[in-house]
Amino acid sequence: MNILVTGGAGFIGSHLIDRLIELGHTIVCLDDLSLGKEANIAHHVLNPQFKFYQMDVLQKNQLETVFKTSVFDVVFHMVANSDIQKGSVDLEIDLNRTFLTTFTILQMMKQYQVKQFVFASSSAIYGEHSCQLTENLGPLFPISYYGAAKLASEAYIAAFQANYGIQSWIFRFPNVIGERTTHGVIFDFIKKLTNNNQELEILGNGKQQKPYLYVKDLVDGILFGWQQSKEVLNYFNLGVDSVTSVTKIAELVVQEMGLHHVQFCYTGGDRGWVGDVPFFDYDLSKINQLGWKAKRSSDDAVRLAIRAELDYRKHL
Amino acid sequence: MNILVTGGAGFIGSHLIDRLIELGHTIVCLDDLSLGKEANIAHHVLNPQFKFYQMDVLQKNQLETVFKTSVFDVVFHMVANSDIQKGSVDLEIDLNRTFLTTFTILQMMKQYQVKQFVFASSSAIYGEHSCQLTENLGPLFPISYYGAAKLASEAYIAAFQANYGIQSWIFRFPNVIGERTTHGVIFDFIKKLTNNNQELEILGNGKQQKPYLYVKDLVDGILFGWQQSKEVLNYFNLGVDSVTSVTKIAELVVQEMGLHHVQFCYTGGDRGWVGDVPFFDYDLSKINQLGWKAKRSSDDAVRLAIRAELDYRKHL
Numbered sequence: 001m002n003i004l005v006t007g008g009a010g011f012i013g014s015h016l017i018d019r020l021i022e023l024g025h026t027i028v029c030l031d032d033l034s035l036g037k038e039a040n041i042a043h044h045v046l047n048p049q050f051k052f053y054q055m056d057v058l059q060k061n062q063l064e065t066v067f068k069t070s071v072f073d074v075v076f077h078m079v080a081n082s083d084i085q086k087g088s089v090d091l092e093i094d095l096n097r098t099f100l101t102t103f104t105i106l107q108m109m110k111q112y113q114v115k116q117f118v119f120a121s122s123s124a125i126y127g128e129h130s131c132q133l134t135e136n137l138g139p140l141f142p143i144s145y146y147g148a149a150k151l152a153s154e155a156y157i158a159a160f161q162a163n164y165g166i167q168s169w170i171f172r173f174p175n176v177i178g179e180r181t182t183h184g185v186i187f188d189f190i191k192k193l194t195n196n197n198q199e200l201e202i203l204g205n206g207k208q209q210k211p212y213l214y215v216k217d218l219v220d221g222i223l224f225g226w227q228q229s230k231e232v233l234n235y236f237n238l239g240v241d242s243v244t245s246v247t248k249i250a251e252l253v254v255q256e257m258g259l260h261h262v263q264f265c266y267t268g269g270d271r272g273w274v275g276d277v278p279f280f281d282y283d284l285s286k287i288n289q290l291g292w293k294a295k296r297s298s299d300d301a302v303r304l305a306i307r308a309e310l311d312y313r314k315h316l
Numbered sequence: 317m318n319i320l321v322t323g324g325a326g327f328i329g330s331h332l333i334d335r336l337i338e339l340g341h342t343i344v345c346l347d348d349l350s351l352g353k354e355a356n357i358a359h360h361v362l363n364p365q366f367k368f369y370q371m372d373v374l375q376k377n378q379l380e381t382v383f384k385t386s387v388f389d390v391v392f393h394m395v396a397n398s399d400i401q402k403g404s405v406d407l408e409i410d411l412n413r414t415f416l417t418t419f420t421i422l423q424m425m426k427q428y429q430v431k432q433f434v435f436a437s438s439s440a441i442y443g444e445h446s447c448q449l450t451e452n453l454g455p456l457f458p459i460s461y462y463g464a465a466k467l468a469s470e471a472y473i474a475a476f477q478a479n480y481g482i483q484s485w486i487f488r489f490p491n492v493i494g495e496r497t498t499h500g501v502i503f504d505f506i507k508k509l510t511n512n513n514q515e516l517e518i519l520g521n522g523k524q525q526k527p528y529l530y531v532k533d534l535v536d537g538i539l540f541g542w543q544q545s546k547e548v549l550n551y552f553n554l555g556v557d558s559v560t561s562v563t564k565i566a567e568l569v570v571q572e573m574g575l576h577h578v579q580f581c582y583t584g585g586d587r588g589w590v591g592d593v594p595f596f597d598y599d600l601s602k603i604n605q606l607g608w609k610a611k612r613s614s615d616d617a618v619r620l621a622i623r624a625e626l627d628y629r630k631h632l
Contacts, residue, residue, distance in 0.1 A: 088479060091419075091423060095419060099468070103407075103411060107407060125471075127474060127478075135454075135455060136454045136455050137454045137455075138451075138452045138453045138454030138455070138456060139451060139452050139453075139454070139551060140454060140456055140467075140470075140471065140474075141470070141471075141474035141477075141478075141549060142471055142474055142475055142478075143474065143475060143478035143479070144475060144478075144479075145472070145475045145479070147471070147475065148468075148471040148472045148474065148475035149471075151456075151467070151468070151471035152415070152464075152467070152468030152471050152472070154456075154457070155441075155456065155457075155458055155463070155464040155465075155467035155468050155471070156461070156464045156468070158443060158456075158457035158458055158459065158464065159458055159459060159460060159461045159463065159464040161457075162443075162457075162458075162459035162460075163404060163459070163460075163461070233457060235455065
């Protein structure tokens with residue numbers, strides 16, 4: 001297949017491209033390299049089945065050239081502001097990078113009659129609920145701008161599906177970690193402990209528990225859902241059925257860094273920052289019933305991600 | 317109270333202003349007059365408690381002048397593209413007029429610390445469901461761009477509420493009719509029958525049934541909910557517990573115009589146009605339990621709207 005991957009030099013996008021190329025597909029990768037890195041796709045540049053354009057997809061003229069040049073079977077839209085905290089300071093970031101890029105890509109797909117759309121959504125669309133997060137849960141009141149921009153994107157995907165028949169797959173991710181990540185709690189802890197290996201400040205009370213999904217499992221789940229589910233509008237929670245607390249992450253980082261006697265200092269409260277969800281119970285039965293489960297547990301994913309980050313830092 | 321009404325010269329906004337002025341509030345009305353009309357607010361211009369600025373709220377500099385000049389207790393955000401069919405042809409209309417105006421107003425409220433926000437949402441956010449439409453229904457996959465833009469707005473309202481404590485009221489309207497409407501099925505039928513009083517083309521099979529809420533009842537419901545419900549984020553379906561079919565509307569129009577022997581020609585199919593929802597069962601128990609019910613039935617609302625439109629045309 002001829003596949004467009006937007007945000008393809010980013011954390012998740014680049015892992016997706018690795019798998020799609022292994023599977024024999026032809027890839028056009030777009031990325032403005034604001035969060036993505038050339039290093040993430042450097043191993044493909046000599047492959048004639050792979051093309052990279054450095055491009056902001058909101059630049060419609062440039063984007064249109066790509067759609068004019070290639071006939072795509074499917075678009076995997078991975079562009080987004082992945083930094084929730086940054087988005088809570090500058091509200092235009094999620095609006096532009098996460099929502100308006102989706103709208104623009106869908107418009108282009110309509111114009112050039114591309115038939116399939118795969119979208120990276122988020123568990124953040126659900127907001128705070130005391131019940132289990134199933135795909136059909138309502139009401140949907142996200143508490144972060146990140147979640148709001150993802151929900152706004154889903155709303156438009158549904159409308160484009162209904163009006164132009166663009167078959168769509170929406171995958172709602174929890175926290176995803178692994179090689180090539182650019183931010184997040186593991187990243188922060190390693191940075192802090194590199195500067196000071198005696199003491200570690202932990203936002204909140206450390207008891208926030210979340211499922212951490214290993215990025216290669218995530219990519220596996222996306223491709224599985226895309227191939228196996230054939231509704232006109234497909235939507236799935238993707239995740240892992242175990243969780244890791246913030247304190248546990250801190251302990252694993254300390255362990256993997258070979259440190260001893262590190263004192264944990266908690267800032268207190270039940271969440272790390274405004275928009276952070278202290279706990280959630282993520283229902284995976286829909287994707288499980290289709291036949292998919294993550295291979296690594298949340299703790300394993302955290303450990304793999306720590307090792308990858310430490311390894312990366314060794315080669316800097 | 318000092319109240320900002322955006323879209324205040326429009327169909328619903330102007331009725332809202334009529335009531336708010338009756339109740340003794342001070343009003344600043346913004347409208348770009350693209351759908352709104354000066355005639356709708358002409359009876360207030362000499363009132364020192366009322367100020368009108370012709371303005372596109374997406375023009376941030378102009379908008380900021382208004383927030384700098386007045387300290388508002390609450391914003392009623394009524395700006396929207398109300399023409400669903402037009403929005404399905406030019407996709408930027410709902411994006412700009414419905415969604416981005418909401419985002420821009422919320423940003424300004426955050427900056428100037430306005431504490432209360434009242435939003436005109438829509439039953440269109442629910443998309444197609446075979447079950448009753450309750451406020452907590454999911455998933456939310458709107459089938460029109462209009463519904464998508466309203467859902468995108470709700471998503472951001474929730475995030476602004478969570479991050480900046482802006483207390484919000486979301487009212488989801490069904491079809492609203494009455495004096496000063498600018499489009500819709502009644503409007504279309506009267507226009508067609510004025511041109512040809514022998515024959516009336518009806519889109520679909522005429523069996524689509526919807527609750528039509530009289531605009532003055534709607535305004536009554538909005539103000540009731542705003543005054544009686546005091547959560548940080550309040551959300552209600554507003555409507556009427558009866559429905560009117562398209563054929564019934566045609567019959568009422570024919571009757572009120574004093575016509576005879578009009579032949580109805582149906583274009584066929586179960587919906588009038590792409591994005592139209594053929595039938596819905598709208599749950600009103602939440603607002604009913606708070607103590608509010610519409611005074612007029614759907615058929616009465618249709619008849620009142622027909623008379624208002626015929627009366628308006630007499631004075632052209």
